[in-house]
Amino acid sequence: MLKPKQLADMLQAEKPFRYYANEFPSGAPDAAAWVRLTGGYPPSDWSPRKQPSMQILVRGPEKEAVRIEQHAYELYDHMHQRREFYAGDSLIRECTADQSNPLYVGRDENDRLLYSLNFTLVVME
Template sequence: MFTIAELKSNVEATVPYTYYINEFPATGADNSAYVRITGGFAPSQWTPQLRPSFQVVVRAKTTAQAETVALAIWNAYHQRRAFNIGSQRIVATFADQPIPLYLGVDDNKRALYSVNFTARFLNGVSRP
């Protein structure tokens, strides 16, 4: 299984932006996002397949900028196949919704979007 730090690094390298782990810090940048592991499906009883899910919440000073970054992340991870997060070999990732979800604005009037994905991999199979 990959760690949250490995997931953050992977997303950051794939779609450059300022990312945090699990939540926005009080002094976080206006234009930033956080990455969190959100659960997923129960482990298979018969195979080593795991299907964890993860979420990226994007915020920006404008709705257009937040939506643009969220769409870039959605496009990068929906139907992405055969890649690594840390040393974990990922079979594929799929979006959980057809488009990024608009969450509204935070207390500082920054727009928020959420993108959610499910990863598929075989536990214990690392990069070749």
């Protein structure tokens, strides 16, 4: 079964940054991202096909604004329209972005920039 930690580990290996599953732990660096599953579509009644949604939230300090935005766009390009890859033991057949580019969603309580990336996955389990 696909889990956020598997997605975070996969991204860490492919696009080095600091990734966490589901939320930022206390003490996480300012420049970091979390990965969580966010629902999606009902699973197939007739096959092992599932279509979960995934959100990646990238944050960073104002002094690194260019680098943080660039990382969000690189992640978007890396994941959108990607096919046939593994996260842990789960085969992800397809990954498609839910919007046309990373979304700037404002700042958090510590004035760090936030970018949201949202994808729909087709997973065979």
